[in-house]
Amino acid sequence: MITTLIRRAIQAGFVIFAMTLIVFLGVNVIGNPVDILINPDLNQAERLRVIQNLGLDQPLWRQYLGFLHGLAQGNFGDSFVYGRPALQVIAERLPATLELALCAMVIAIVIGLPLGLYAGLYPERISSRLIMTGSILGFSLPTFWVGLMFILLFAVQLGWLPSNGRGETAEFLGAKWSFLTRDGLAHLVLPALNLALFKTSLILRLTRAGVQEVVLQDFVKFARAKGLRESRIVLVHILKNLMIPVITIIGLEFGSLIAFSVVTESIFGWPGMGKLIIDSINLLDRPVIVAYLMMMVVLFVSLNFVIDICYTLLDPRVRLDGKG
Amino acid sequence: MTALLDVRGLVTAFPGPEGDLRAVDEVSFQLARGEVLGLVGESGSGKSVTGFSIMGLVDPPGRVAAGQILFDGADLAQADxxxxxxLRGRRIAMVFQxxxxxxxxVLRIGTQMTxxxxxxxxxxxxxARARARDALGLVGIPSPEERLDxxxxxxxGGMRQRVAIAIALLHRPDLIIADEPTTALDVTIQAQILSEFQKLTEEQGTAVIWITHDLAIVSGLADRIAVMYGGRIVETGGIEEVLRAPRHPYTRGLIRSVPSENTRGTRLAQIPGVTPSLGRMPAGCAFRSRCGRADAACAARPGRFGSLGAYHRCFHPHEETLA
Structure with a gap:
């Protein structure tokens, strides 16, 4: 187990290193930040000074080495736009995105899993068909459109919920969180629901497919032959067997919720990382873009690792060292 | 003495495109306490469905459409x-193929037993853990305490079947339905499991319905035999009588297709043709399309000839004993 962990860590290191190269090169070919950042009224000497300050006069390989050097010390450089460390700029936005993603994921699991179980166990019922039809809607309606409809209905027409910003926040663990205040929670509802819609449908359909596969297995019939109650058969025998694909999707989708909730964040004016990264790309704020992408790489690598560990907990036949 | 299990006119049907298909068609038999009944037939003859009907585990949309399953006097077909x-697992247990x-x-053996x-x-x-451990020991699993985890x-495979048998025996049931429990095992393991099973059920006075296609197993194990074809019991009776003097041509065909000392050097007799699928069973006697003795009379549905404990369904039964 320990050797496996170490091997995993080394693999992760390689992945991250490869990503530094790709990210750094990629960001450097998409445009010249000088054109955007520097006031065109400046004279040539001042212009040169700014370029030197930003380190953009150096050859690319030297910039890359400098970047790696900073990276080793946990320093992604200063944001061109904000003039502060890029990591700090991102970290300020992290809690907003994190709580939004977490809320959306919890909603998706709490709704999707039971409904999927139900639809899988009783596929003939009309309610199950309604659920499946609903999930197709959740799948196919574009997120931005649903978001706008939410705003139109709940914020404009009914006036029940706010539609813009994080509302009141409270301090916890050195960061600002919305879910700790009533007002913040009210602001959280619509964007979280909006984000959760697609994930709910995904988890629901996956769960249903899993149930329909597992109920046909002999061990389910044998469990019935033992005289077990239906609740135990469903919640232990069936559920545990279908959790593996569901956990995989939950993990990866959680990553994508954090990394790519741009659309929802923009619609609801949610000051999270998604909005930050779009702004940074528009302004070619290279250090922020690079730092953000690197964070996402680390995030996905860690999520995958957690998923792998979940496998071994859920399925005794799975061994991380691949001998099982 | 009343029978432990009294199945009367059991019909288990699955809806098909052209109406119900009767996988089990008016099956009747009785089983006394401690008795072993061999339920024999080819794949698709309805023997497993009979077992599942008694357990109440017929896969929907299949259902028990008619008949009574009297277990210790109470009709299971009507029970909620x-x-x-x-009753399942406690008084009637089942071992699968x-x-x-x-x-x-994904669950520990101990969990599945407790x-x-x-x-x-x-x-x-x-x-519960102690009882599970004892049950594992009983079926001959070494170091049962550790194996629980x-x-x-x-x-x-053999060990798993022992575990399944241990689970079936946990509550000392009155009846065990064993659905070909040794078919998937190696021959040597088969013999072990067989003798183990026989010993335990005898000790506990458990009645057994042993579902199999293997006549050799039944001949050494069962007190009585019921031969199924096309969802019906075509012949039933004491094991020795039926094997010595089978009345129904199908039973005869089955017995003669088993290799033995006597048939060494000669070609094995086969039953011509294949079992028709449920929807294509001929009306009247289901076996007549493959039967050498069939004639016009066989177009009518054969009733039971004989007593409830020993009967056959054939208009032209064999009278002589097998050589």
């Missing part, structure tokens, strides 16, 4: 779901 559940598939791969206990009796976890994939 909760009554049936409380494929031991690789019957245990849940949950069967907790489903029916109020006992502490320690007590194992997972099914750490067991061989």
């Amino acid at each position: 779901a909760d009554t049936r559940r409380s 494929d031991p690789m598939m019957t245990l849940n791969p 949950e069967a206990l907790h489903a029916h009796v109020q006992i502490s976890r320690q007590e 194992g997972y099914p994939h750490e067991f061989s």
Whole structure:
């Protein structure tokens, strides 16, 4: 187990290193930040000074080495736009995105899993068909459109919920969180629901497919032959067997919720990382873009690792060292 | 003495495109306490469905459409779901064909055994574990205490079937339905499991319905035999009488297709043709399309000839004993 962990860590290191190269090169070919950042009224000497300050006069390989050097010390450089460390700029936005993603994921699991179980166990019922039809809607309606409809209905027409910003926040663990205040929670509802819609449908359909596969297995019939109650058969025998694909999707989708909730964040004016990264790309704020992408790489690598560990907990036949 | 199990006119039907298909068609038999009945037939003859009908585990949309399943005097076909559940595993247990598939791969053996206990009796976890461990020991699994913490994939096929048998015996049931429990095992393991099973059920006075296509197993194990073809019992009776002097041409064909000392050097007799699928069973006697003795009379549905305990359904039964 320990050797496996170490091997995993080394693999992760390689992945991250490869990503530094790709990210750094990629960001450097998409445009010249000088054109955007520097006031065109400046004279040539001042212009040169700014370029030197930003380190953009150096050859690319030297910039890359400098970047790696900073990276080793946990320093992604200063944001061109904000003039502060890029990591700090991102970290300020992290809690907003994190709580939004977490809320959306919890909603998706709490709704999707039971409904999927139900639809899988009783596929003939009309309610199950309604659920499946609903999930197709959740799948196919574009997120931005649903978001706008939410705003139109709940914020404009009914006036029940706010539609813009994080509302009141409270301090916890050195960061600002919305879910700790009533007002913040009210602001959280619509964007979280909006984000959760697609994930709910995904988890629901996956769960249903899993149930329909597992109920046909002999061990389910044998469990019935033992005289077990239906609740135990469903919640232990069936559920545990279908959790593996569901956990995989939950993990990866959680990553994508954090990394790519741009659309929802923009619609609801949610000051999270998604909005930050779009702004940074528009302004070619290279250090922020690079730092953000690197964070996402680390995030996905860690999520995958957690998923792998979940496998071994859920399925005794799975061994991380691949001998099982 | 009343029978432990008295199945009367059991019909189990599955809806098909052209109306119900009767997988089990007016099956009647009785089983006394401690008696072993061999239920023999080819694949698709309805023997497994008969077993599942008694368990109340017919896969929907299949259903028990008619008949009575009197278990200890009460009709299971009419019983509500909760009554049936409380009987399953406690008074009527079942062992399945494929031991690789019957245990849940992600649950520990101990869990799968103790949950069967907790489903029916109020006992502490320690007590349940102790009983599970004893049951494992009983079926000949070495170091049962440690094995309780194992997972099914750490067991061989034979060991898994022992576990399944241990689970079936946990509540000392009155009846065990064994659905070809040795078919998927190696021959040597088969013999072990067979003798183990026989010993335990004899000790506990458990009645057994042994479902199989293997006449050799039945001849050494069963007190009585019921031969199924096309969803019906075509012949039943004491094991020795039926094997010595089978009346129904199908039974005769089955017996003669088993290689033995006497048939050495000669071609094995075969039953011509294949079993028609349920929807294509001929009206009247289902076997007549493959039967050498069939004539116009066989277009009518044969009734029971003989007593409830020993009868056949053939208009032209054999009278002579097998050579």
